[in-house]
Structures are given as C-alpha cells and as structure tokens.
Amino acid sequence: xxxxxxxxxxxxxxxxxxxxxxxxxxxxxxxxxxxxxxxxxxxxxxxxxxxxxxxxxxxxxxxxxxxxxxxxxxxxxxxxxxxxxxxxxxxxxxxxxxxxxxxxxxxxxxxxxxxxxxxxxxxxxxxxxxxxxxxxxxxxxxxxxxxxxxxxxxxxxxxxxxxxxxxxxxxxxxxxxxxxxxxxxxxxxxxxxxxxxxxxxxxxxxxxxxxxxxxxxxxxxxxxxxxxxxxxxxxxxxxxxxxxxxxxxxxxxxxxxxxxxxxxxxxxxxxxxxxxxxxxxxxxxxxxxxxxxxxxxxxxxxxxxxxxxxxxxxxxxxxxxxxxxxxxxxxxxxxxxxxxxxxxxxxxxxxxxxxxxxxxxxxxxxxxxxxxxxxxxxxxxxxxxxxxxxxxxxxxxxxxxxxxxxxxxxxxxxxxxxxxxxxxxxx
RNA sequence: GUGGGUGUAGCUCAGUUGGUUAGAGCGCCGGACUGUGGCUCCGGAGGUCGCGGGUUCAAGUCCCGUUACCCACCCCA
Numbered sequence: 001x002x003x004x005x006x007x008x009x010x011x012x013x014x015x016x017x018x019x020x021x022x023x024x025x026x027x028x029x030x031x032x033x034x035x036x037x038x039x040x041x042x043x044x045x046x047x048x049x050x051x052x053x054x055x056x057x058x059x060x061x062x063x064x065x066x067x068x069x070x071x072x073x074x075x076x077x078x079x080x081x082x083x084x085x086x087x088x089x090x091x092x093x094x095x096x097x098x099x100x101x102x103x104x105x106x107x108x109x110x111x112x113x114x115x116x117x118x119x120x121x122x123x124x125x126x127x128x129x130x131x132x133x134x135x136x137x138x139x140x141x142x143x144x145x146x147x148x149x150x151x152x153x154x155x156x157x158x159x160x161x162x163x164x165x166x167x168x169x170x171x172x173x174x175x176x177x178x179x180x181x182x183x184x185x186x187x188x189x190x191x192x193x194x195x196x197x198x199x200x201x202x203x204x205x206x207x208x209x210x211x212x213x214x215x216x217x218x219x220x221x222x223x224x225x226x227x228x229x230x231x232x233x234x235x236x237x238x239x240x241x242x243x244x245x246x247x248x249x250x251x252x253x254x255x256x257x258x259x260x261x262x263x264x265x266x267x268x269x270x271x272x273x274x275x276x277x278x279x280x281x282x283x284x285x286x287x288x289x290x291x292x293x294x295x296x297x298x299x300x301x302x303x304x305x306x307x308x309x310x311x312x313x314x315x316x317x318x319x320x321x322x323x324x325x326x327x328x329x330x331x332x333x334x335x336x337x338x339x340x341x342x343x344x345x346x347x348x349x350x351x352x353x354x355x356x357x358x359x360x361x362x363x364x365x366x367x368x369x370x371x372x373x374x375x376x377x378x379x380x381x382x383x384x385x386x387x388x389x390x391x392x393x394x395x396x397x398x399x400x401x402x403x404x405x406x407x408x409x410x411x412x413x414x415x416x417x418x419x420x421x422x423x424x425x426x427x
Numbered sequence: 428g429u430g431g432g433u434g435u436a437g438c439u440c441a442g443u444u445g446g447u448u449a450g451a452g453c454g455c456c457g458g459a460c461u462g463u464g465g466c467u468c469c470g471g472a473g474g475u476c477g478c479g480g481g482u483u484c485a486a487g488u489c490c491c492g493u494u495a496c497c498c499a500c501c502c503c504a
Contacts, residue, residue, distance in 0.1 A: 002495095004495070004496090007495080007496085058502095059501080059502050059503080060502085060503080063428090063502095064502085064503090081503095081504085110504080112502095112503080112504095114501090114502075114503080115428080115429095115499095115500090115501085116496090116497085117497075117498060117499065117500095118497080118498065118499090119503095119504080120502085120503070120504080121504095124504065125504090126504060128504095206502095209502080209503095259503085260502070260503055270504095278498075278499085279498085279499065279500085280503075280504080282503065282504060283504070284504065285503090285504070307504060308504065309503090309504030310504080311504080312504055313504085333464095335462095335463075337462050337463090338462080366456090367457080367462095367463095368462055368463055369457095369458095369462090369463060369464080370456080370457085370464095371463080371464090372463045372464040372465095373463095373464055373465085374464085375463095375464065376464040376465055377464085377465090380464095383463080383464080385462080385463070387462055388462090389462085397462095397463090399463075399464090401464070401465090404463095404464090406463090
C-alpha cells in the first residue's frame with residue numbers, strides 16, 4: 001500500500017506536536033482571562049451551513065470544499081473554517097436566547113481543497129474565538145486585542161506584526177456601495193482582467209483582492225467603502241479604532257481589506273507578518289458577522305471572532321527565532337546492569353513514576369553503556385543504576401549526571417531520595 | 428486548474444564525458460582493562476538509486492511517460 005499521507009496533509013510528529021500543544025496551552029490560558037470557554041463543534045456539517053454562511057460566490061464554496069454524500073443521502077462538507085459551525089451550534093442550542101452572550105473558543109483541523117504550498121495545506125489547524133450577542137465596539141476591540149496579545153505571548157515580536165483594519169459596512173450601506181463598485185468595474189472593464197469583469201456580477205468587492213498590476217492600479221481609483229459608510233457603521237468603526245488606539249496596539253487602515261467570506265459586516269481585521277510564510281502573509285484574521293445567525297433562520301444576533309492558522313503561526317515563530325519549550329524526556333533513567341535485574345529495574349521505574357517522577361528505562365536489553373548514553377541523550381539528571389550488587393544490598397546507585405557523583409540509596413526509599421536529589425539539583 | 432524545481436541510506440547530500448561489489452557527514456548499533464554518559468578512535472548494520480518503459484554490450488547517470496513532494500500563480504489561516 002501507499003504509506004504516504006494524502007496531498008496537502010502532514011503528520012504532526014513530536015517536534016511539531018509539542019509546538020502545537022504549547023500553542024494550545026498559551027491560547028487556553030489567554031482566552032480564559034478574557035472569559036472565553038472551550039467549544040468543539042463537528043468537523044463536518046450539512047453543506048448548507050457553509051454555502052449559506054460563507055457565500056456561494058466565494059472561492060471557498062465554489063471550488064475548495066470537501067463535499068460528499070453520506071450513506072443516508074445527505075450532502076456533507078468537511079468544515080473549511082470554524083465560524084459557521086459555531087454559529088449554527090449557538091442557534092441550535094439557543095446559546096444567545098433572550099439576549100444572552102456566548103464567548104467561545106475552539107481549535108482543530110479545517111479542510112480546503114487547494115494546491116498546497118508553503119503555509120497552505122488541505123488540512124490545516126486553526127484556533128479561533130467567537131463572541132455572540134455583543135454589538136458594542138468594545139467587543140470588536142477585545143477580539144482584536146486577544147489576537148494581538150496571543151501572538152505576542154507566543155514570542156512573535158510586535159514590531160514584526162502588522163494589524164490591518166477595515167469596515168465592510170452593513171445592510172444599509174454595503175449593497176449601495178457594492179453597486180457602485182460593480183458600476184466602476186463595468187465602466188473600466190477594458191482595463192481589468194477577465195476574472196475581475198466577472199466579479200462585477202458575482203462579488204465585485206473581491207476585485208480589490210486581485211493581484212494583477214493593471215487591476216491593482218485601476219481598482220486603486222475605485223470608490224472606497226470608507227467614504228460610503230452609513231452613519232451607524234461609520235460611528236461603530238470610529239469607536240473601534242479609538243478603543244484599539246487606547247490599547248496602544250498599532251494598526252493600519254486598509255480600505256481594500258475585504259477578506260474571503262461573505263458573512264462579514266462592519267469590522268474586519270487581519271494580522272500579517274513578512275518573514276517565514278513564503279508568499280503568504282496572514283497569520284490570523286477575523287471580523288464581525290451581524291447577519292450570520294439570521295441567515296441560518298435565527299433571530300438577529302450580532303457576533304464576531306477571529307481564526308488563526310497554526311501552521312503559519314509556527315512558521316512565523318520559527319522566523320522570529322522562538323524556541324518552543326521542550327521538557328526533558330526523563331528526570332531519572334533507570335539502568336539495569338544485566339538481565340538478572342531487569343524486572344527489579346522495571347518495578348523501580350514504575351515506583352518512581354507512581355510517585356510523580358518522569359522515569360525512563362530500556363526495553364531493548366541494551367548494554368549498561370548504551371543505557372547511560374541513552375540517559376544522557378534524554379536529558380536525565382540522574383541515573384538509578386541497579387545491578388546484582390545493589391539488588392543484593394537492597395540499594396540502588398544514584399548517579400548525578402551533571403557532577404558524576406554517585407551515592408548508594410536504599411531501594412525501598414528510592415522515590416523519596418530521588419525527589420530530594422532532584423529538588424537539590426534544581427535548587 | 429496552470430507553471431517551475433526536485434526525487435540516491437533514518438536525516439542532509441555527493442555521485443565526474445553512461446563502465447567493475449553506489450559513497451560522505453550526521454544519526455543508529457557494537458567495541459577500545461571483564462558494571463557507567465557527554466570528547467576521541469575502531470568496527471558494523473542500513474539503499475527495489477520514486478515508479479514504468481526505452482536507447483545501449485553496459486544507466487543512479489541519456490530519452491519518454493508517470494507519480495510524489497516542494498515552490499509560485501490563484502486564494503486564504
């Protein structure tokens with residue numbers, strides 16, 4: 001059989017998995033301080049959850065979803081992002097009934113059928129938060145602050161991060177603006193690419209995302225939503241900016257930041273870095289989606305959130321020279337001198353582990369020398385040597401790997417002696 | 428979906444104008460006064476040279492195809 005992982009997937013082996021767990025721990029600790037609670041929704045949903053939420057015309061829905069029919073004839077899709085499922089769940093379970101507020105965070109794999117490259121996978125992991133039922137600008141600023149602080153907490157220097165901010169408007173001003181952009185594209189069709197011309201009908205705002213130089217140039221003269229926002233959106237945006245200013249978090253207004261999902265309203269934001277990500281640059285982003293729950297048939301419920309990419313964030317951390325903490329695999333290595341004491345060594349290791357000490361021992365019947373080498377490699381501070389001599393005397397030889405000092409300790413009180421020795425060595 | 432690059436030991440790679448048993452470093456295993464690590468020395472294990480055709484007396488080395496990975500376009504986390 002073919003032992004290769006499918007295209008666009010990657011095994012998370014110890015080095016990466018350790019980083020992943022570290023990132024999760026930092027996230028859990030930080031998010032909890034802001035009052036967010038964990039919530040895990042299914043990895044797959046009814047396809048409609050995504051088509052209605054993300055939007056039929058988006059790249060994600062139109063060409064990147066893993067969609068299949070299950071044995072019951074339902075159309076199922078592996079989640080390409082996390083927000084849609086969380087909002088669907090909040091609606092199903094009535095988490096925001098009677099004006100209640102829900103603050104949730106999650107992490108897990110997302111799936112998009114794309115050509116993989118640096119910082120872009122078919123299965124990729126995201127950590128995200130969502131706050132539902134909160135319409136005030138302070139919610140926007142809180143979510144932005146969490147994302148910023150999270151990257152800082154991981155060791156990515158603030159100076160290497162760029163926070164982009166924009167407002168997408170709402171149902172009062174966006175449709176009007178959309179038509180203006182569509183009209184602009186049609187009137188300059190000759191100078192824009194084919195794709196952008198098509199966008200005039202499907203999703204005119206995406207023309208701002210086009211990378212072709214002619215389009216970039218032309219679109220830079222297109223009307224900006226900033227100038228078309230209704231009073232309410234304009235006031236909301238101003239309030240968010242003022243709050244982020246007060247937090248001392250630097251940002252750049254990017255009127256062309258439109259993001260790839262249709263559900264966004266008002267505030268959208270993205271954090272980018274330049275090093276380590278190949279041709280990608282966004283490590284996290286999000287925005288407000290005040291109409292999403294209604295789109296699912298629920299009551300009008302404001303909400304917003306962010307998602308950050310694990311793989312990209314790790315790349316950014318590596319580019320910044322961040323060392324992921326990695327504990328020693330063993331505090332004590334139990335070495336058996338020969339076969340006659342292996343069972344006793346095994347029992348000793350278990351005893352140490354039961355008392356809370358990280359203990360390792362050999363399972364390959366290796367020589368004592370090889371076991372010592374192994375102990376060194378694993379970073380063990382002590383080796384408990386158990387041989388026929390020790391066993392006969394009811395003792396072990398405890399070797400301090402740093403000082404090479406050896407002391408005889410009673411086997412029966414080994415755990416306590418080891419703990420004391422470890423405490424002394426560390427203190 | 429399109430384009431470019433690369434596929435040789437666990438890892439990083441070298442393999443000359445096609446020519447005898449395919450190499451190095453690191454890692455791994457064992458040994459260097461019979462029960463002891465980090466340095467050094469010695470020895471050892473480990474490779475269908477991505478896969479399939481073709482050219483040739485002879486191919487890791489040339490040609491064709493195929494596949495995988497990487498990178499880029501597109502888009503996004």
